[in-house]
Amino acid sequence: MIRYLAGRIATMLGTLAVISVLVFTIIQLPPGDYLSTTIAELRAEGETQAEEKVAFLRDLYGLDKPLPLQYLTWVSGFVQGDFGYSFEYGRPVAEVIGDRLFLTLILNFVTVLFIYLVSFPVGIYVAARRYGQVDYTLSFLGYLGLATPNFLLALILLYFANTLFGISVGGLMDPDYTGEAWTAGKMGSLAAHLVVPVVVIGISGTAAMIQRLRANLIDELQKPYIVTARAKGLGERRILFKYALRSALNPFISDIGDLLPQVVSGSVIVSAIMSLPTTGPMLLSSLRSQDMYLAGSFLMFLAVLTVVGMLVSDIALALIDPRIRIGRGTA
């Protein structure tokens, strides 16, 4: 098990290293950089002072150095917690994204939690009562959830949240709290504002997850070992939970790794529409303006999230599935 873990973590670090090279390369692909566009602008305006500042920055971040060296500077800074400097905002990246990162993490964590908390019981229920009325109704609603465009749903829900509960439209908290210290009121406002985005971002994932769990469970319920369990005299409930669910859990868990990045990237459009102060919209603008360190940090953040999600699901799988735990070592 320890060897398995060590192997997984080593693979994870290797993957991250490769991703960092890719991210850096892709950001550098378009001709020029943020500074060259700025210089061009300033020159046109006849500024000279700014040019010195630009030269200072160029020197500081080694933009005149060869690319591999730039990459190394960037990556080594990353490891030490120095994410670089956002040219667009004129502040260090860490400062720019700090709060947003926190809110993004909260939003996504709650969304994933929502997906699992809803889809797990519903999935089990519809599988146990398959081909019944509830199954068909919920499956229909699920497909509806998959098919509805997120932004449409967002607008409708926002309208109702505002008219029925008086929650301010957009954002993740009441505008009064922005920039304030964290108080109970601010937290409450955050929680109230989280509901709509979480539902909107999570609904399609939930529907997909319910369908998947249902299909897996129905598959498992037809396996010979289920007949064995029945022949042993076990009740249906115990067969469902002890045997079928146990096997059907595997895909459920291995999805954690896929779900995280999906939710994060899926939330970009919704965040833009609902003007959520998350990282999504900022990533979009930073990519457009070639604000390389900001964009790079975001992309790496996504990558770390994905890889960590994979690691978590791998470990969870090894814990619940002896075929992975034992099979790997001996077979």
Add this chain to the structure above:
Amino acid sequence: MSDLLTVEGLTIEFRTPAGTVRAANELSFRVPAGRTVAIVGESGSGKSVTGLAILGLLPKVAAVLGGRILFRDPAAPSGAPPIDLASLKRDSHVFRSIRGDRIAMIFQDPTAALSPLHTIGDQIGEALRIHRGVEAGEARGASIELLGEVGFADPERAFDTYSFELSGGLCQRAMIAMAMICRPALIIADEPTTALDVTVQAEIMQLLNRLQAEHGTAILLIAHDLGVVANMAHEMVVVHHGEAMERGTAADLFADPRHPYLKALLHAVPRLGMNRAERLKPLREIRVDPAAASRTARDRAKGSMQTSVAAGDVFLKVRGITKSFAASQDRRWLAAAPQRALAVRDVSFDIRRGECLGLVGESGCGKTTLSKILVRSEATDVGTVEMIDAGATTDVLALSGEALRQWRRRVQYVFQNPYSALNPRMTVGAILDEPLAIHGLGDERWRRHRVKELLHLVGLDSTHLNRYPHGFSGGQRQRIGIARALALEPELIIFDEPVSALDVSVQAQILNLLRDLREALGLTYLFISHNLGVVDYLADRIAVMAAGRLVEIAPREALFCKPRHPYTQALIAAIPEPDPDRRLDFARLRRDRSSDPASWPWPFGPSDGGEEPHLLDLGGGHYARSFAAPAVDGRVAPALAAVPS
């Protein structure tokens, strides 16, 4: 009225979108306490359905239309009326308390019937926990004791293993332990040995017989193999299309079968040491169309004038073939270098023109790998395969390009599973035409003609040309597979377990067909099977493989009369014969894995230095893998010191 179970007029129907099928029709039989009753029949006869109906485990599409299943539990207070299982609600508490406690079940495929995610100990003890309400610790103790009783060498350790860590035989032992843990009055054993190798099958039969003798458990055996039935059953019911054809004690029925169906079944099974002239009698005989055969044979003579060599000459010379596979699936970059497992180890033999060479061994012994090397679909690590044709020797393993294409024409392959060997999206005509088209033979008209001829050759007719494989039965599909192999007029056809997926009567059809085709077309066969009886029916010489090694090769009479190698002896001793008077000598069966080279005594096993013996000529075309000529003793399967595994 001492019958434990009485089934009266049981009628079961399957209602599917495709229509209604009656799986059991007015079926009646009884199971006396402490005895074994066999339900015998071919696949689709309704025997498994009956077993499931007794325990209320029928799938939802099946409905019991009528009849009673009366269960008199000997543990119930005397005077209590029997319970009609057919009228019980399947989810009811009463039925659940009978299932697994008073009546238990063993299934065909033990590896699939056990959950891979729970330890076998947990699954065995579970029945005890739910029915007796015992503590986990107590259940553990009882399970471990029972695991020892069913033959686990280290029951303590076995308790915590998972099914995927165990062989099929050990899984079945665990299943039996699970069925026995509550000491049921009746065990329903649905084809308990069908998925197992013959030596393991003998062990499982022995175990079931022993447990019955010790605990007085009645067994309802569901089986198609009359050899297994003869070795276990006291009484039997022969079922055909859901109806009981014949009923009686096993001794009577085997000695004097009355019903034509049972007679036919008995005559369809190949027995060891059958006279060469004797033919199996399938329920429906298919004959090779002599006209078609001779026409093809003529074509053949025309096309291959230069290969006019006498039958009996060596055609293929196989020497020292060794092949290893990576044993570990672990290919991650931190993993140690993968271990290699030898699938085939130093195998040498000849195939002579016009002969049928049988290749016998249990699953995983390397026989299929070996055949794949011969057809060049698998590469070998070491060794040579030479073809001798009119005095010229060709290195088969070095062939490439056009020469390799020509080799593929000469050697064809027939697969085990006729259901997956034919492309379901191609018509039969297209399937048979494909090899001709690939090799660019003839024009379209000639090919159409040839395809029809091939169909006639295997007893199908040209109305079948435009149908798809799923419209055919297993036996018919296998005939299509054979016709496809014949299309290119090969010299050698390799059959890899061609009849093991088929029912006995269909098996007899195919075996007769293969015999006739060989005679009519002068073909050479390499016939691979785990079933010695089947091999014996067709083969002139038989080669025996175990653990990747070719341990013995001899003319068939010599192999059966004087088997020299301990593995061959164990194999022959384990074959159940469909004759209750000639039951297996279970006492002589070896408890350990007889295919493990470490268990073979000197001069057969590897030396202390790990050196392996080679094939040794014993005269008369008899070879055994041995360091020295073994003493000839008349005994089959001498009692060898059991080596704990």
